[in-house]
Amino acid sequence: MKDLPQTVFVVDDDDAVRDSLRMLLKSAGVHAETCASAQEFLSSYDASQPGCLVLDVRMPGMSGLEMQHELNLRGVTMPVIFITGHGDIPMAVEAMQHGAFDFLQKPFRDQELLDRVQRALVRDSENRARLRHTDRIRERLASLSPREREVLDLVTQGKANKMVAGDLGVSQRTVEIHRAHVMQKMEAGSLAELVRMMMAVAPSP
Amino acid sequence: MTAPTPEVLALLEATLDAVVIMDDRGRIEAFNTSAEVMFGYRAADAVGRNVNMLMPVAERGEHDDHLRRYLAGGEARVLGRGRDVRVQHRDGSEFSVFLSVGRIPGTSPPKFVGYLHDTSLRQKALATLEKERQVNRLYLDLAQVMLVATDRHGVVQLANQRAIRVLKRGHAAIVDSHWLDSCVAPEDRPVARVAFRNLLVSDSDEPQQFEYHVRSSDGEDRFVTWRGVALRDANNVATGVMLSGEDITDQRRAESEAHRALERMNSVARLATMGEMAAGISHELNQPLAAIANYAQACVRFLRMPAPDLPEISGALEQIASQALRAGEIIRRIRSLVRNEDVRRESQDINELIREVHGLLASDARVHDGKLALDLTTPLPSVTVDGVQIQQVLMNLVHNAFEAQAPEHDGAPFEVRIATRVTDSGDVEVSVSDLGPGLAGEAEQKIFEPFFTTKASGTGLGLAISRSIIKAHDARLGYRANQPRGACFYFVLPAHQEASS
Numbered sequence: 001m002k003d004l005p006q007t008v009f010v011v012d013d014d015d016a017v018r019d020s021l022r023m024l025l026k027s028a029g030v031h032a033e034t035c036a037s038a039q040e041f042l043s044s045y046d047a048s049q050p051g052c053l054v055l056d057v058r059m060p061g062m063s064g065l066e067m068q069h070e071l072n073l074r075g076v077t078m079p080v081i082f083i084t085g086h087g088d089i090p091m092a093v094e095a096m097q098h099g100a101f102d103f104l105q106k107p108f109r110d111q112e113l114l115d116r117v118q119r120a121l122v123r124d125s126e127n128r129a130r131l132r133h134t135d136r137i138r139e140r141l142a143s144l145s146p147r148e149r150e151v152l153d154l155v156t157q158g159k160a161n162k163m164v165a166g167d168l169g170v171s172q173r174t175v176e177i178h179r180a181h182v183m184q185k186m187e188a189g190s191l192a193e194l195v196r197m198m199m200a201v202a203p204s205p
Numbered sequence: 206m207t208a209p210t211p212e213v214l215a216l217l218e219a220t221l222d223a224v225v226i227m228d229d230r231g232r233i234e235a236f237n238t239s240a241e242v243m244f245g246y247r248a249a250d251a252v253g254r255n256v257n258m259l260m261p262v263a264e265r266g267e268h269d270d271h272l273r274r275y276l277a278g279g280e281a282r283v284l285g286r287g288r289d290v291r292v293q294h295r296d297g298s299e300f301s302v303f304l305s306v307g308r309i310p311g312t313s314p315p316k317f318v319g320y321l322h323d324t325s326l327r328q329k330a331l332a333t334l335e336k337e338r339q340v341n342r343l344y345l346d347l348a349q350v351m352l353v354a355t356d357r358h359g360v361v362q363l364a365n366q367r368a369i370r371v372l373k374r375g376h377a378a379i380v381d382s383h384w385l386d387s388c389v390a391p392e393d394r395p396v397a398r399v400a401f402r403n404l405l406v407s408d409s410d411e412p413q414q415f416e417y418h419v420r421s422s423d424g425e426d427r428f429v430t431w432r433g434v435a436l437r438d439a440n441n442v443a444t445g446v447m448l449s450g451e452d453i454t455d456q457r458r459a460e461s462e463a464h465r466a467l468e469r470m471n472s473v474a475r476l477a478t479m480g481e482m483a484a485g486i487s488h489e490l491n492q493p494l495a496a497i498a499n500y501a502q503a504c505v506r507f508l509r510m511p512a513p514d515l516p517e518i519s520g521a522l523e524q525i526a527s528q529a530l531r532a533g534e535i536i537r538r539i540r541s542l543v544r545n546e547d548v549r550r551e552s553q554d555i556n557e558l559i560r561e562v563h564g565l566l567a568s569d570a571r572v573h574d575g576k577l578a579l580d581l582t583t584p585l586p587s588v589t590v591d592g593v594q595i596q597q598v599l600m601n602l603v604h605n606a607f608e609a610q611a612p613e614h615d616g617a618p619f620e621v622r623i624a625t626r627v628t629d630s631g632d633v634e635v636s637v638s639d640l641g642p643g644l645a646g647e648a649e650q651k652i653f654e655p656f657f658t659t660k661a662s663g664t665g666l667g668l669a670i671s672r673s674i675i676k677a678h679d680a681r682l683g684y685r686a687n688q689p690r691g692a693c694f695y696f697v698l699p700a701h702q703e704a705s706s
Contacts, residue, residue, distance in 0.1 A: 020499030027506035
């Protein structure tokens with residue numbers, strides 16, 4: 001699957017600030033799309049679109065913080081860089097506590113913004129790569145038969161074929177056949193790799 | 206016994222006094238109608254009886270003795286001169302009469318005639334009058350206004366308790382004195398004299414109102430509103446003046462206190478608004494400034510490219526220009542906000558302005574656990590300023606000074622000093638100095654720039670606004686290092702030129 005190009009989404013109610021950010025990003029070779037309000041962004045956002053958000057804290061209607069909350073609810077993991085005015089530090093702190101990637105105080109040097117944007121984009125592609133990896137594991141897991149899944153669970157707990165056969169009430173030979181199918185379907189080269197795959201998809205504690 | 210002549214009878218009946226004629230043994234021979242009315246006896250019942258029946262029981266014996274003694278030796282106790290005596294009515298009640306007794310000439314044995322004038326009515330009237338006088342006195346004394354009556358020369362005839370209390374002079378010291386001397390502060394006497402004369406010559410019965418200070422015996426000035434009306438006799442000639450005065454000193458003081466408190470609150474409110482306004486403005490100004498910075502930096506990047514996108518660059522430059530104008534517009538708005546609409550330039554004593562806000566500033570000092578010292582030079586030439594604005598600047602400078610010291614608390618006392626002095630050129634310098642860290646190189650350069658701040662919660666506008674206020678007064682807000690340490694902000698106001706012109 002070919003990656004979509006990364007896009008920086010700029011959400012700011014001030015026309016000039018929004019347009020100047022788009023242009024600054026363009027001058028640095030970064031593709032940017034702009035929205036004048038949080039609502040406008042949320043209604044058009046496609047979760048498969050990689051990139052990051054540059055979000056004004058202070059906006060009429062839905063504020064940057066409220067939008068961040070909404071994104072968290074939707075499970076959107078795209079990194080958010082907040083831009084704040086003078087004296088909005090308490091808001092920036094709150095944003096960081098809710099998982100913002102970073103914040104910048106207006107006005108700022110271009111390099112400060114571009115550095116943060118670059119780091120945010122790297123973070124996003126890492127996130128997405130990780131997601132793609134676990135998605136693939138989940139797809140493979142879904143292709144296993146119930147019996148194969150039972151065998152997988154037991155062998156990744158460290159049990160030998162003989163013990164698995166005892167637990168399932170089947171012959172050791174049958175376990176070996178299921179196990180070979182599991183390794184093949186999961187595209188795992190070794191038991192150790194299989195264990196790592198299962199840890200990647202395990203629900204975080 | 207000879208019968209009285211008709212003339213005598215007529216005389217007896219016509220008189221309002223009781224007339225009793227008695228013989229040498231005190232027996233009544235004649236008893237006129239007035240005597241009947243006075244004593245309740247009819248003449249027929251009285252004639253022939255001893256005259257002492259008209260006297261109180263205890264004194265009856267004495268009368269017989271007097272009479273005997275007179276007849277024996279001629280000692281006259283009553284004859285020829287009148288005296289007050291007590292007598293008794295038929296119903297037993299006693300009353301006073303004025304009695305005069307004469308011996309009837311040519312009678313032997315002698316006969317006497319007594320005239321009895323009933324004085325109890327007069328005494329009753331006198332008592333009533335006295336009572337009325339006391340009631341009136343009470344009215345006067347209960348009055349919450351000062352009441353002073355004078356004759357037409359201004360000599361005080363009457364002064365009530367309230368007047369005595371306000372003037373702190375005894376009744377005797379006021380009555381019979383000239384009211385201008387006892388009731389009017391010397392500097393107000395010319396005005397009061399004119400008001401008094403106007404009252405006397407005025408045709409109007411309407412009270413006239415005037416105000417002046419009275420000075421009490423201990424030298425305290427009280428401010429009194431007077432209402433005066435002329436007293437006139439039957440021929441409408443002014444005989445004197447009645448003055449009622451209300452001591453409004455406390456009221457005046459309360460009014461001016463309230464006025465000052467209000468002014469103080471206004472300037473505090475304005476200072477608070479200044480802070481809020483500054484926060485709002487700084488956000489607004491940030492927008493065009495951020496846009497300008499972004500566009501300019503984008504332009505630089507585009508221009509470094511091998512094939513710069515010229516339409517994009519020219520669009521950005523246009524945007525830079527328009528955003529700079531937008532920022533300018535915002536600043537113009539600040540200036541019109543800061544510039545007070547009702548600027549009142551008045552000749553002022555700077556020391557007085559400082560003292561007026563001292564209380565407020567001292568409370569700021571307490572909040573910061575510090576001390577506010579005044580080092581005021583007196584006298585100072587007066588300066589023409591908007592007092593409220595200058596006070597606003599002072600409050601801002603003092604507040605900054607305390608804030609600057611706050612993080613440096615190393616046990617040294619927080620002290621902010623407001624000083625005034627006359628410069629070599631004769632102008633007035635006001636300075637606010639502290640013992641804080643002072644300003645380091647960069648800060649000293651930038652301290653007056655809008656939005657520059659060394660404080661975590663500062664808006665960076667206070668000093669900029671203060672400077673624009675001082676500049677509007679044709680002066681300059683300057684900074685110098687304080688000795689031995691700390692910061693000193695000062696401004697020099699041109700001395701008032703009135704005296705020399």
